[in-house]
Amino acid sequence: MQIALSMENVSKEYPNFKLQIASLKLPSGSIMGLVGPNGAGKSTLIKAILNLVPLDTGRITVLGRDHLKQEIEVKQLVGYVPEESNLYEEATPAWLGGFVAHYYATWDDTYYRGLLEKFQIPVRRKVKQLSKGGKMKLSLALQLAHRPDLLLLDEPTAGLDPLARRDLLQELLEVIQDEKRSVLFSSHIVGDVEKVADYVTFLKEGSIVLCEDKEKLLEKWRQVQFKVFDSSRREEIANLFTYGKYCGNYFQGITDHFDEELPVRLKELGAENIQAVPLDLEKIMVILSRGGI
Amino acid sequence: MLINLSPQNPTPLYRQIVEQIKNRILQGELEAHESLPSIRQLAKELTTSVITTKKAYEELEREGWIYTRAGKGSYVAPIDRPARHEQLLKSLKKQFQNLITEAVDSGITPHELEEAFQEVLRRYREEEN
Numbered sequence: 001m002q003i004a005l006s007m008e009n010v011s012k013e014y015p016n017f018k019l020q021i022a023s024l025k026l027p028s029g030s031i032m033g034l035v036g037p038n039g040a041g042k043s044t045l046i047k048a049i050l051n052l053v054p055l056d057t058g059r060i061t062v063l064g065r066d067h068l069k070q071e072i073e074v075k076q077l078v079g080y081v082p083e084e085s086n087l088y089e090e091a092t093p094a095w096l097g098g099f100v101a102h103y104y105a106t107w108d109d110t111y112y113r114g115l116l117e118k119f120q121i122p123v124r125r126k127v128k129q130l131s132k133g134g135k136m137k138l139s140l141a142l143q144l145a146h147r148p149d150l151l152l153l154d155e156p157t158a159g160l161d162p163l164a165r166r167d168l169l170q171e172l173l174e175v176i177q178d179e180k181r182s183v184l185f186s187s188h189i190v191g192d193v194e195k196v197a198d199y200v201t202f203l204k205e206g207s208i209v210l211c212e213d214k215e216k217l218l219e220k221w222r223q224v225q226f227k228v229f230d231s232s233r234r235e236e237i238a239n240l241f242t243y244g245k246y247c248g249n250y251f252q253g254i255t256d257h258f259d260e261e262l263p264v265r266l267k268e269l270g271a272e273n274i275q276a277v278p279l280d281l282e283k284i285m286v287i288l289s290r291g292g293i
Numbered sequence: 294m295l296i297n298l299s300p301q302n303p304t305p306l307y308r309q310i311v312e313q314i315k316n317r318i319l320q321g322e323l324e325a326h327e328s329l330p331s332i333r334q335l336a337k338e339l340t341t342s343v344i345t346t347k348k349a350y351e352e353l354e355r356e357g358w359i360y361t362r363a364g365k366g367s368y369v370a371p372i373d374r375p376a377r378h379e380q381l382l383k384s385l386k387k388q389f390q391n392l393i394t395e396a397v398d399s400g401i402t403p404h405e406l407e408e409a410f411q412e413v414l415r416r417y418r419e420e421e422n
Contacts, residue, residue, distance in 0.1 A: 029343070030343065030344070031342065031343070166340065169340055170337065170340060173333075173336055173337040173340065173343075174337060176333065176343065177333050177334070177337060179333070191300075195300075195340060195341060195342070196336075196340065196341065196342050197342055198342045198343050198344035199344075213344060214342060214344055214345075215305075215307060215344050215345060215348045218305060219305070272398065273398060273399065277303065278303060278305065
């Protein structure tokens with residue numbers, strides 16, 4: 001399996017914040033969603049890949065190429081869409097296409113024109129006359145058109161209406177139709193990540209709290225509730241859960257390692273009326289952010 | 294391929310895909326050795342992740358509904374009807390088992406259960422006729 005992106009022992013310290021990534025790997029052909037509360041370090045992490053944020057320690061590679069020693073090559077392979085539009089306000093999409101094309105050997109102008117049409121961006125209108133969603137789609141088209149192997153998107157769906165968000169997610173899935181290409185995108189719209197991401201990385205205060213295959217994650221996390229009357233077993237039962245609380249004889253718990261054995265074990269310990277319900281990614285994120293239920 | 298995913302449904306998405314493809318195979322809508330879309334195509338079609346469609350196909354393969362040729366794709370497996378019938382009965386019994394456990398846990402006696410089952414079945418037969 002080829003690795004599109006690898007980060008090892010990466011750290012970057014600011015006066016009030018420290019990004020510290022022990023290890024992060026994104027396999028080629030997949031989409032990774034980067035989630036976490038505001039200020040968790042999502043943008044810093046993305047910028048570090050492009051050396052827009054110089055690291056204190058650590059190593060980053062894109063398709064095996066060192067992001068410092070082979071910086072230009074890495075930048076050719078990467079498409080980056082920042083959170084805030086950084087396009088010349090006075091320029092038109094047509095002019096920008098010609099401008100950006102100079103920097104990339106792999107620029108595909110037919111594809112670019114096709115994307116503008118698909119995203120319904122008028123070729124001759126100035127950037128400043130475009131809506132926020134329009135600017136985002138234009139930035140995306142500019143970055144897709146050089147067919148990057150790794151696409152980095154910082155909050156691409158923020159401020160887009162539902163239809164535009166769906167188009168954008170569809171486009172990300174289009175990118176990975178080619179198994180050599182990959183996408184890393186940050187979002188605090190967790191539902192978007194849940195929809196299309198293969199891997200979910202959860203950042204909190206600069207560190208990775210969780211990084212997992214999305215299907216496994218959704219399978220392993222469960223909210224479990226039941227009744228217990230035997231008070232001598234209460235503690236032993238609570239210890240089976242990652243988070244939990246009693247409310248009278250009722251127990252409500254969250255586990256991040258659910259399997260068929262758990263209800264059996266709970267029953268042995270005297271639990272009754274056991275109900276286990278799946279959690280969506282948003283709930284998991286809230287629990288992780290709070291560190292409890 | 295027409296598949297409807299409902300995120301509100303508590304059934305996991307991959308399982309919804311499995312069930313719908315399975316039903317299409319059982320109804321003969323998908324025929325033996327017919328090729329299925331690739332996991333990437335299907336993911337795009339459904340606006341869902343590749344890992345979800347991959348898991349669905351793996352599950353379908355494990356259950357014997359489809360087979361995969363390396364580098365070529367996935368195809369509908371021929372159905373062995375008697376074996377399938379046997380398997381359906383087995384899975385039905387397991388569902389009964391769960392239902393019974395749940396009912397007994399909430400204080401219904403096995404005798405009451407039996408009567409309730411007979412009653413529902415009787416009504417179903419009457420409607421059939």
